[in-house]
Amino acid sequence: MRAHEAGWAHAPGALRGPAWLRQPEDINALVPILWSETAAKRDGVLSIGGVSLPELVAEHGSAAYVLDEVDFRARAAAFRDAFSDFDVYYAGKSFLCTTVAGWIAEEGLRLDVCSDGELTVALRAGLDPALLGYHGNNKSRAELVRAVELGVGRIVVDSFHEIERLAEITASLGVTARVMVRVTAGVEAHTHEFIATAHEDQKFGFSITAGDALEAARRVLAEPGLRLEGLHSHIGSQIFDTSGFEVAARRVLALHAQIAAELGHTMPEMDLGGGFGIAYTTQDDPSTPALLAEGMRAVIASECERLGIDSPRLSIEPGRAIVGPSMCTVYTVGTVKEVALDGGARRTYVSVDGGMSDNIRTALYDADYSATVASRASEAPAVLARVVGKHCEAGDIVVKDEFLPGDIAPGDLLAVPGTGAYCRSMASNYNHALRPPVIAVRDGVARVIVRRETVDDLLATDVGAALEGATR
Template sequence: MSEQVSNQQINDEGHLTIGGVDALALAKQYQTPLAVYDVSKIRDQIRRFKSVFEDNGVDYAVTYASKAFATIAMYQVVDQEGAHIDVVSGGELYTALQANFPAANISFHGNNKSYDELEMAIENHVGTIVLDNFHEIEQLSDVLEKHDASVQVMMRITPGISAHTHEYIQTGQEDSKFGFDLKTGLADKALQQVLANNRMNMIGIHAHIGSQIFELNGFQMAAEKLVDIAAEWRAKYDYQPQVINVGGGFGIRYTKDDNPLAPEAFVDAIVKTIKQRATDKGLTMPAVWIEPGRSIAGPAGYTLYTVGGRKDVEGLTSYLTVDGGMGDNIRPALYQAEYEAVLASDPFAKTTETVHLAGKYCESGDILIDQAHLPATKPGDVLAMLDTGAYGYSMASNYNRNGRPAVVFVENGKSQVVVKRETYADLTRLDQAYDPE
């Protein structure tokens, strides 16, 4: 039994519902493994973020970090809620454009944008380019000259703040592949180059200290640091950023052991910190931008699996196998991410055993939940893994030549496929025969 499932999600048959639809009905109609999103949760979280800024009376942008989950349908929902997006590749940008997302509300991130990607962004009038290195400044300058264009830019800096999270998802410390370093003066050098280019409108500074962060202190320190930099640059270069972008990384609850603040509570503290620091430094209050991804998509997502075989060895934890695994969610194998799962037919059933919830892929490390507390199950039962909306489907692969699952959006008791399940034919669509002559 999971504390994350509410009584309101249980129907008269005792089954789990998602967006008002029976999870067993979803599994039967669309097959498993199946990625399911409760769209109302996506909308609600965006609205809660926006209300924080409006209550504080500051200019803002809620920018969805779409690397968490990027599909045409997701971009459409974000646009319907009046939020922005950030993209980190030409593929994400192309998907957003296919969704008719307003280009002016797109920010383009990434630590190694290619010339072609920058050109694609400029040709399609992307609103903001977030500069990450000197080579990118040079390339963007060439693209802008070629197209006789101009663009808003921000600079990503590394503020020297290390978040308390997994080392793979720390990004704000000095030893990071991202951004311009402050301590060595690289950020100052980059700023001078950008300010000297009349095709680049330097609107702000950006920092992102990591992901799945539970502690408020790191965000407050980063916010203070960004304001301090703004004051420094005003004194040294007569430049004051219009925007301070504090990134994202707000932690969510995956298991009963996780106790993060509500994502909007992080934002409220950040805004108040920037307000106070700007006042202390005599700065005009900048607009505050945030880039939440996981906290918008994560809790909205569920993955439905069908139970297959099991392996029982006396004296050892049993293995219970499902029809998905690291191909649709590599996070547990990649950085030991933890989840909870429930029996879709009876989410509040008493747990009777602890098993390794294993996937079907040919890797010993293909374990979705290492210590899954579950009731008795039998082959054919449907399990729902909770909070899988971020970095599951977006990191999915065709390992072992398995197709990626379908994605279904559910809202107001209605379901709709927004990404089709890959077929065997899809797996070979790009293959070419080899003729050695």
């Protein structure tokens, strides 16, 4: 596994690379911070929730997502308890199905959705619409009508056109919608540019600096069918401390106070977003919910005191920090090959029965992951490997660099931790691949909560295939 310490194996022809990657002392061991609470190895065989992954694969096949229910619930409860004076919304975009939505409700969290599809899943799970938040930078009129008719707890508006659209809908229905205004605070989180969402040059929110956020609040307040509940800020993803939140909170609270002073409206709420990071490799050092809560409370209290205002009711939106570490993906190795590199070094390519169709993050964000052999122990010396998928793309990489046993071979099972967030939810049918199932494990029992796609699923929307089948 990966580690902070510098150094590489110095065997002849060893590949040189980042100083933080080193050969582990025990290639068979798990690094606890990377895995869910119930993950364990015995004689090299990985089990989660008391379920052996070789037995799980024998019954359900691979590739498969394996979700640790105990771990998921514990992480949800940790945010609930640490932020007991906040409203905690689980970010459904990270991963959502009806079972998970039910767990969220049972653990006392609310749910944030970004589309009509996510809203439908929440309703199918029996969630109260009043406890839902609705995001999105381009909600259609139909989506807004449904949200208003259902009484969704809050709608986060993201453009002047949306304010106009929502005002027209509430007027036509004779109802009032609770609204938050999404703002860009000009804070760039230390993350990939495509997942940093508070700098100015991007699609989300109204700029505080340019005055658009104040104007948005003014327009919402001018509409009798809209009730301005507060401001919403989200600074990015994979954030490990509260420094970025501190800068953003100061700017958002300053606008909160300005709206009260200039527009005569004191908003009761404020949302500081999510983006709390997790450990994908041992480079990562995520904070605990308790420390995050302590830091964010201190920032808000200090700034409200300085401004001479009462603190609004606060909310946050963890998604990755709950589901990310709770899930791993298990693959079967198909081929192994060594590739010669410049300078005489060699890299071992390990191809698995999945790839960018079930985990696009490495290709999309240059994300790092770890991996371990899940089906056996090995005494072979470690080799530097790259885990790749089966798709017709050079960028189809699952794990860029990892030490794996030198005797890794076809048929071995390989497990990649930390794949709960934005893997199944962003999965695709590229190369007409069938998306893997999600299998929840607990107390020695495995149950499918999202089944594996079938060829019939794949062809269901192919009108030509349907017509061809009808003529036979």
